[in-house]
Amino acid sequence: MGSAKNGSGKTGKNSSGSARQTRIAEMRRAEQARDRRNRLLTIGASAVIVAALVVGGVVLVRSQSDSGASDSANGDSKTSGKFVTDADGVRKWQGKLSRNHVTKDVDYPTEPPVGGDHNQVWMNCNGDVYTKPINNVNAVHSLEHGAVWVTYNAKADKADVDALAAKVKKTPYTLMSPVEGQQDPIMLSAWGHQRTVSGADDPNVDTFLEKFVQGAQTPEPGAACTGGLPQ
Structure with missing residues (x-):
């Protein structure tokens, strides 16, 4: 009877430890997934910002070019x-x-x-x-x-x-x-x-x-x- 009891307790401990390890693994996977999502979001946001800056720069250059062309055409001294x-x-x-x-x-x-x-x-x-x-x-x-x-x-x-x-x-x-x-x-x-x-x-x-x-x-x-x- 004593031998069976010891075996049952070990099995319970092993089972509990296995479950804990599984939860820890799942938590680590979830954390890793969350980190990946955050990195992707950061990269995506950076890309959007860079794209916006590029587009804004192009628009600004075109605006300045258009302004220069307008000045040349109209002879407006802006003085x-x-x-x-x-x-x-x-x-x-x-x-x-x-x-x-x-x-x-x-x-x-x-x-x-x-x-x-x-x-x-x-x-x-x-x-x-x-x-x-x-x-x-x-x-x-x-x-x-x-x-x-x-x-x-x-x-x-x-x-x-x-x-x-x-x-x-x-x-x-x-x-x-x-x-x-x-x-x-x-x-x-x-x-x-x-x-x-x-x-x-x-x-x-x-x-x-x-x-x-x-x-x-x-x-x-x-x-x-x-x-x-x-x-």
């Missing part, structure tokens, strides 16, 4: 703001001056302009003196390179025009041309800055050149003033 005159008499543009390359003329808010969208080709500005009007969209690109643009209209004295031309020819990163639509006889323009001078002997001429030729206002310092567009 806004106004001049604020400093104590030294220099007018500084307070606002936005866009810098997109466009293929058509731009309707600038000032004459001559001091910045904004422009043609991808600059006017040569290595002391170049133009005796005929030049395109604003090319001259603005020269300003972007750090040039100072000396302009005059029919009211300017010929002696002043000749003296300024001589000065420009000796000064790299400058150019000069007539602009009949400007308000004052002689004006100096740099990117975002402009002033009127009374003549070639006005000390503000040298002051403006010293400050703004390749000055701190230059969006693209060191960019070329040769190899562009001659008249």
Whole structure:
């Protein structure tokens, strides 16, 4: 009788241990399955995020391309703001001056302009003196390179025009041309800055050149003033 009892107890223990091992195995399988599902969900979510970023990037690039094409077609300078005159008499543009390359003329808010969208080709500005009007969209690109643009209209004295031309020819990163639509006889323009001078002997001429030729206002310092567009 005692032998049978011992056998029955061992069998019960073995059976209980086997059931426990089975449950443990099932729990491990369930945990492994849950981990696999979580990994798949994580991978899937990551893939969705990456795909969304890729699609978003493509849409953004296309949107920017479309915007650029629209700018080129419409000649929209996207420039806004106004001049604020400093104590030294220099007018500084307070606002936005866009810098997109466009293929058509731009309707600038000032004459001559001091910045904004422009043609991808600059006017040569290595002391170049133009005796005929030049395109604003090319001259603005020269300003972007750090040039100072000396302009005059029919009211300017010929002696002043000749003296300024001589000065420009000796000064790299400058150019000069007539602009009949400007308000004052002689004006100096740099990117975002402009002033009127009374003549070639006005000390503000040298002051403006010293400050703004390749000055701190230059969006693209060191960019070329040769190899562009001659008249």
